[in-house]
Amino acid sequence: MRRLFSIGTFFAAIAASTAIAAPFTYVNERFGTVCTFPDDVFTERQPEPDNGDGQEWLSADGASLICSGILNIDDDTPKGFLAEEKASKEPGYKVTYGKAGKDWAVVSGLKDGKIFYERRLFGKDGVIRTVWVDYPPALKSKYDPLVGAIAGTLKGP
Template sequence: MIRKVATILSAGALALAIASPVSAKPFTYTNARFGTSVTFPDEIFTSHAEEPANGDGLLWLAPDGGSLAVYGSNNALEQTPEQLADFSSEGLDVSYRKVGRDWVVLSGHDGPNIFYHRLEFGGDGVIHAFLLKYSASAKAKYDPLVSAIAESLNGP
């Protein structure tokens, strides 16, 4: 019940966050293989790359170079959230790191781009995740969207 209320609130927050600056409508993608889902403005992310053969997720692209990867993966190495945070941080300039009982949030810089990476441990050893990247010059456009997109991340 709490998750359902959080999902409803997240959808409302996303609608408010994206309605004013860009009047974009929300779109929810659900990955068929892992059940990973996330809601984001489809008027910002206007195209997506071809789905990989293993069906683990999709990469959406924005005309200004921003990208949003939504994916699931098996926790084959049985990593803890702390271990996953360490692994996911390799080679990145991480300025924000939070690790919970069943989730990880990382943010910082990947070269010239800002990134926000959220990973959640779901049932049956699945990790649900999204990775948002955008240029520092587009910070004012993307920063208001991060919370609502993050709160919409869901999976079984």
């Protein structure tokens, strides 16, 4: 039931934020990371990195989306990730919200003048799958509904 709600919420958010939305599902071959997003918003696909860990898309209005995976070589946990992000002293980076569950964590805040939202899934297969969206604060009303919907589609194999 939760899965149907997420998909329904996703399409409702897209319909509310764009006149003609085309959902696109990306599947990363290396880690099996999957996320779905409106490809009429995130239109500029960037070159895939040499290591094949994910993909980035840009929007015409200054937003970006990254869907990727990494090996969890440090045996990081959702709570550990959240604590580390909240304690970060990185210039221009501030976490204003964070929450962690058994196998997931989310953080959001500001980075280099943009609002960001990151969701991580900690897989039993030793892979951390991530979706990251950032956008200018002036576009908050456009992207806030999309962020949760996109993050809700993040999954692994």
